[in-house]
Amino acid sequence: MDDFIAARSQMALSLGFHIVFSCIGMVMPFFMAVAHYYWLTTKEIRYKNVTKAWSQGVAIFFATGAVSGTVLSFELGLLWPQFMKQAGPIFGMPFSLEGTAFFIEAIALGFFLYGWDRFNPWFHWVTGVIVGVSGLVSGILVxxxxxxMNSPAGFDYVDGQYLNIDPIKAMFNDAWFSQALHMSLAAFVATGFAVAGVHAFMILKNKNKQFHTTAFKIAASFGCVAALLQPLSGDISAKDVARRQPAKLAAMEAHFHTEKGASLLIGGIPDSKTKQVNYALKIPGLLSFMVHGDTKAEVKGLDQIPVENQPPVAITHYAFQIMVGLGMLMMALSGLYFIALWKKKQWLSSSWLLTLFAAATPLGFLAVEAGWTVTEVGRQPWIIQGVMRTADAVTPMPGIAYSFYLYTGVYLSLALVVSFMLYRQIRMVGTLYDLPAHASQLKK
Incomplete structure (x- = not known):
C-alpha cells in the first residue's frame, strides 16, 4: 500500500468510525428529552426509567465521539498539510464554531447527568434539550x-493564490444547506432505527416489555418520520449535485454518455472499459426528470468530463445504490409502522413487525456510511472541487501505511470496548428497571 492510498484509507476509517457516534450524539439527546418531558408531565415512572437509561448511553457515545473527533482534527493537519495550509484560513470558522458548540454540549451534558433531584425539574429538562441542540448544531457546522470542499466559495483563486477571503461566504456555500438537511435527517433515521431495533429485539426476548415498548415507540416515531422525509432532501441534494458536480452525478448513476431523455438505472454493474452498465433495470426518462424536471432534458455524462477528472465509477455507483436501496426499505417499514399506529394497533405488539425493526437495526448506519462514500469518493480526484487535487494535498512524510495499520487496530479495539459497554448497559436496563424496589427509589 503506497502512502497516498494509506492516507486516504486512514481518513476513511476515521470518518467512518466517527460518523456513527456523531449521528447518535446529534439525535439521541432529543429522544432523551422527549422521554424526560413525558416524565415531567405524566409522572409515569417508565418515562423516567427510559430517560435515565438513554442518558447513560448518550454519555458513552459522547465520550467516544469526543475522542474520535479529536483524532480526526489532528489527522487533517498530519495527513493533508497542504490542504490545511491553503484551506484553513478560509473554512476554519465552522470548525471553530463547532468547538464552541461541543463545549456547550459538554457542559449541558454534565448538568443533565448530575442534575437529577438537584435542579428545578424544568431547568434540568432544558439542559437535556441544550445537549441535543448543541449536538445538532455541531454536526451541521462540520x-x-x-x-x-464540494462547493468552494469565499475566496478568489488567482495564479495559485487564495485572495479576498470571506469566511462567512465560505461557511454558507451553495452546498451547505442541502448537505446539512440530508445529513441531519440521515442521523435521525439511522439513530431512530438502531435504537428502535434494539428495543424491539428486547421486547421479542420478553425483557421488561413496558420499559422497552415505551422506548421503542419514541425512537421508532423519530426514525420513521425522518425516513419518510429523507427522499425530499435527497431530491434537493441530487439536483444540487447535478448543477455543481456533474461528474459526481454521472458516477453515481453510472451515466457514461451524455443524452436526452436519460434513463434512471436501478442496480447494474458498470464497466468503465466498455462504457456500459450490465444487468441494470432502466426506467426511460426518469433521470432527466429527476434532475431537470423534464423527461427529455439532457443529462451530462462522463464522456464530457476529462478522464483525469473522473471519479471512480464503480465504488460511487454501488455506494449510491446501497444508500438508496436501504432508504427505500426503511421507508417501507416506516409506512407499515404508521399504518399500525393509526389503523392496525394490534400490529404494534406483533412479532413480525418487531422482527422487521430488529432486523433493520443496522440499516440506517449502513446507508449513512454509503452516503459518505458517495460524497467523498464521488468528489475525487479533488480534495477541493476544481481547485486542489487530493494527491497534491497529501503529506510527503513516509511510512503512512504503518500509521494506517496502527489506527485500524486502535479503532477495532475501541469498537469492541464500546460494543461491550453497550451490551452490558442493555442487559442492565433489562433487569434494573424491572424491579419494583428500584422503581420506588426512582420515584423519590
Missing amino acids: VAANAW
Whole structure:
C-alpha cells in the first residue's frame, strides 16, 4: 500500500468510525428529552426509567465521539498539510464554531447527568434539550465545512493564490444547506432505527416489555418520520449535485454518455472499459426528470468530463445504490409502522413487525456510511472541487501505511470496548428497571 492510498484509507476509517457516534450524539439527546418531558408531565415512572437509561448511553457515545473527533482534527493537519495550509484560513470558522458548540454540549451534558433531584425539574429538562441542540448544531457546522470542499466559495483563486477571503461566504456555500438537511435527517433515521431495533429485539426476548415498548415507540416515531422525509432532501441534494458536480452525478448513476431523455438505472454493474452498465433495470426518462424536471432534458455524462477528472465509477455507483436501496426499505417499514399506529394497533405488539425493526437495526448506519462514500469518493480526484487535487494535498512524510495499520487496530479495539459497554448497559436496563424496589427509589 503506497502512502497516498494509506492516507486516504486512514481518513476513511476515521470518518467512518466517527460518523456513527456523531449521528447518535446529534439525535439521541432529543429522544432523551422527549422521554424526560413525558416524565415531567405524566409522572409515569417508565418515562423516567427510559430517560435515565438513554442518558447513560448518550454519555458513552459522547465520550467516544469526543475522542474520535479529536483524532480526526489532528489527522487533517498530519495527513493533508497542504490542504490545511491553503484551506484553513478560509473554512476554519465552522470548525471553530463547532468547538464552541461541543463545549456547550459538554457542559449541558454534565448538568443533565448530575442534575437529577438537584435542579428545578424544568431547568434540568432544558439542559437535556441544550445537549441535543448543541449536538445538532455541531454536526451541521462540520457538514458545512465538508460542503465547502464540494462547493468552494469565499475566496478568489488567482495564479495559485487564495485572495479576498470571506469566511462567512465560505461557511454558507451553495452546498451547505442541502448537505446539512440530508445529513441531519440521515442521523435521525439511522439513530431512530438502531435504537428502535434494539428495543424491539428486547421486547421479542420478553425483557421488561413496558420499559422497552415505551422506548421503542419514541425512537421508532423519530426514525420513521425522518425516513419518510429523507427522499425530499435527497431530491434537493441530487439536483444540487447535478448543477455543481456533474461528474459526481454521472458516477453515481453510472451515466457514461451524455443524452436526452436519460434513463434512471436501478442496480447494474458498470464497466468503465466498455462504457456500459450490465444487468441494470432502466426506467426511460426518469433521470432527466429527476434532475431537470423534464423527461427529455439532457443529462451530462462522463464522456464530457476529462478522464483525469473522473471519479471512480464503480465504488460511487454501488455506494449510491446501497444508500438508496436501504432508504427505500426503511421507508417501507416506516409506512407499515404508521399504518399500525393509526389503523392496525394490534400490529404494534406483533412479532413480525418487531422482527422487521430488529432486523433493520443496522440499516440506517449502513446507508449513512454509503452516503459518505458517495460524497467523498464521488468528489475525487479533488480534495477541493476544481481547485486542489487530493494527491497534491497529501503529506510527503513516509511510512503512512504503518500509521494506517496502527489506527485500524486502535479503532477495532475501541469498537469492541464500546460494543461491550453497550451490551452490558442493555442487559442492565433489562433487569434494573424491572424491579419494583428500584422503581420506588426512582420515584423519590
